[in-house]
Amino acid sequence: MRDITDPVDALGRAAAVEKAARLRSGWYARYLWVYAAGQLVLVPTALLGHGPVAALLFTLVNGGLVTGLSVYAARQRIVRRGFGARHGVLIGAWAVLYTAAVFLGKSAFEDSRVFAVVAAAVCALPLAVGASLETRRSS
Structure with missing residues (x-):
């Protein structure tokens, strides 16, 4: 084992x-x-899809x-504290x-494309905010 004698070097x-570690x-x-990007596809598929083909695709x-x-x-290999x-x-x-x-999509907004788009964005929002914060933390 190496003995560290210079505190500045350490x-x-x-x-x-x-x-x-921060960069990685x-x-x-x-x-x-x-x-988050996956939510933009998956949420509308879950809300607007009907039948076995839509279920299989989802x-x-x-x-x-x-x-x-x-x-x-x-x-x-790198996982930061608090991960x-x-x-x-x-x-x-x-x-x-x-x-x-x-x-809500299946009970109150059946087949509503507008609701599906808004719901996809809302579902992606916490993931996008987390990604933005993580980008700032790692740089």
Whole structure:
């Protein structure tokens, strides 16, 4: 094991490690941007689709998106402190909005294209805000 005798050198190395970790943690912003973009397709599909073909399309696209993002996230080596709580809040907010959108879309706004577009944007909003904040944190 190396003995550190120069505190200035040790602080310089610590700053370099912190900078590298911050720069490499930008993967989470990309993850959130892709997930937000996916909502612009998935929410209207869930609200406007009818029948088994629409259900199959929704299942395939959603499954592909979640699988791809999960593999991408699992391959990342840098996870910053507080990631679990931040991710839990973002996905929790998305889940509440998505559930409300599907419930309202199927009960009160059946086949409303305007509602589907607005609901897609609303469902993507917490993910886009999280991605913007994460981009600022990682630069």
